[in-house]
Amino acid sequence: MTQTRYLFWRLAHTFGIAMRQRHATNAAAEMHLLREAEEVLGRLAWEDAEQIEELSVEYWSLRKLSKQYGELSGRIDSASVNLENSHHHRTELMGAVANSTKDLVAERSKLVETNERLNSRRETILAEARSVKRRHSGIKAKLEVLVGEGSLSTPEVDASKKDLISLKRQFKTLRDQRDDVAAKISATEITLKELETQIESRRSEIRDEALGNYQNIGKANRDISSNRAELGALENEMITLYSEIGRYILAHRHDPAAAPVAAKHRSLTSQMTALRVSINLNNRLSGRTTAALVTKG
Numbered sequence: 001m002t003q004t005r006y007l008f009w010r011l012a013h014t015f016g017i018a019m020r021q022r023h024a025t026n027a028a029a030e031m032h033l034l035r036e037a038e039e040v041l042g043r044l045a046w047e048d049a050e051q052i053e054e055l056s057v058e059y060w061s062l063r064k065l066s067k068q069y070g071e072l073s074g075r076i077d078s079a080s081v082n083l084e085n086s087h088h089h090r091t092e093l094m095g096a097v098a099n100s101t102k103d104l105v106a107e108r109s110k111l112v113e114t115n116e117r118l119n120s121r122r123e124t125i126l127a128e129a130r131s132v133k134r135r136h137s138g139i140k141a142k143l144e145v146l147v148g149e150g151s152l153s154t155p156e157v158d159a160s161k162k163d164l165i166s167l168k169r170q171f172k173t174l175r176d177q178r179d180d181v182a183a184k185i186s187a188t189e190i191t192l193k194e195l196e197t198q199i200e201s202r203r204s205e206i207r208d209e210a211l212g213n214y215q216n217i218g219k220a221n222r223d224i225s226s227n228r229a230e231l232g233a234l235e236n237e238m239i240t241l242y243s244e245i246g247r248y249i250l251a252h253r254h255d256p257a258a259a260p261v262a263a264k265h266r267s268l269t270s271q272m273t274a275l276r277v278s279i280n281l282n283n284r285l286s287g288r289t290t291a292a293l294v295t296k297g
Contacts, residue, residue, distance in 0.1 A: 059245075
């Protein structure tokens with residue numbers, strides 16, 4: 001608010017147009033802007049404030065805090081790089097789990113198929129052997145009856161004896177086939193167990209590496225969170241100091257010690273001065289006191 005507008009509103013007030021709440025709101029908004037401007041001025045000017053005795057505490061505190069800020073920022077950057085690398089490595093490990101056992105898994109699948117075919121073949125042989133054994137038992141029972149009835153050498157008896165011999169040979173062939181298939185099944189199952197052991201061994205190695213990788217990710221996240229929390233507290237402390245320096249430079253901009261520093265930021269300090277005047281005028285129009293806002297300069 002300018003002096004001209006202030007006079008306008010003072011005139012309006014004589015006609016009963018007060019607008020006190022509006023002026024109070026404007027003053028509060030402008031005060032917020034002024035506080036922000038003080039912080040900005042302090043950020044810009046603090047490094048030039050070393051020779052201002054009244055700002056010695058703020059200056060050296062900021063020197064110390066700035067160093068800590070840089071160290072914390074470096075830790076966060078380092079932890080962020082570690083986190084990114086760990087996530088990248090985790091992705092590689094996930095692919096490595098599949099790639100490292102791809103050949104073994106393919107071989108295992110083929111053996112499983114072979115084992116299933118062998119088991120199916122064995123069941124077929126066993127079923128055929130049971131059929132042969134049943135036929136053999138039937139013919140043997142038939143011969144016992146015929147011999148018991150006195151038929152020692154008849155065409156029927158001779159044919160039945162030949163059938164028994166043929167069935168014995170067939171049964172022996174089936175038994176040999178069963179034993180051969182059983183041996184192949186046993187060898188296949190042993191190979192499958194060996195493959196499972198190899199697959200588990202490879203995966204275990206990668207899991208151990210992955211566990212270390214997950215621990216790195218957890219540590220990096222904890223480091224980032226911890227350092228960011230510390231950095232946030234540090235920033236708040238620095239903001240307070242920036243504001244103190246900015247407020248002092250604005251209030252003492254004509255003093256010999258502060259004038260050279262204020263001159264470097266003349267445009268900003270001019271705007272802040274105008275803003276402070278506007279706050280005072282709005283507070284007067286709202287009926288509030290301005291004593292707290294009156295500062296040197």
